[in-house]
Amino acid sequence: FRSCLTATMCGLSLNLILPARGGDMVKMTYLRRGGKPSWEILAGAALLERGFDVLALGLIGLIASIALGLRDTAITAGIVFIIAAAGLLLLPRMGSLPIVGNKVRNFSTIVKKTSQRKLRLLGCFCTCCLCWTANSMIMGLLLKAFDDTISLTHAFAVTPPSILVGIVPVSLWGVGTRDGALAFFLQGLTAPENAISAGFLYTALVYWLLGLIGLPALLLARRKTKTITDDSAKSNALGSS
Helix, strand or coil, rough: CHHHHHHHHHHHHCCCCCCCCCCHHHHHHHHCCCEEEEEEEEEEEHHHHHHHHHHHHHHHHHHHHHCCCCCHHHHHHHHHHHHHHHHHHHHHHHHCCCCCCCCCCCEEEEEEHHHCHHHHHHHHHHHHHHHHHHHHHHHHHHHHHHHCCCCCCHHHHHHHHHHHHHHHCCCHHHCHHHHHHHHHHHHCCCCHHHHHHHHHHHHHHHHHHHHHHHHHHHHHHHHHHHHHHHHHHHHHHHCCC
């Protein structure tokens, strides 16, 4: 878990320069030591984490939208939830698919074995729900700072789909896309500038601040990687001589 924490901090820092939260995928490389674990295992972990993230966001948005009677938002969140659930169920069966099955059979086998550890996967999903609930609360408090008439329940309904739109690799950190989606879903409830301002401050808190906090871990990991690479090169040179 300590290695995972370090990799996560590196990923948060890499998100400052990589679009679509690319640091969340690249961070898996910092868990590899001496050729282990395999790239298939790391890819499986990365995809499962992203899948559970989307599943949790869809569930939070769906529950809040139904509670408020927001039909369009509920439909959007419901579609996201169904697609994420179907994707997670499909991963262990990818090896039996035509054309691509042979290429991803090892990956599919690893995911299938992982799916047997149901308690750990349940813990992962519950942690994702807690994480995105906290993020939705951050957005809700930011919105209320600009317009106190907005309820926190509305924030829980509109934040998940806005975050998902922000993941689309159109701009760094989702600036513009996430803010525009937030303004769209909140139309009629608050002025667009309130939603856009809250979305921008969300970027500053959740992306920029966390990225700066993770920067020391990233620099330390790069230094360790360079040291290991230099030592390996020296050993190979001595062996050749």
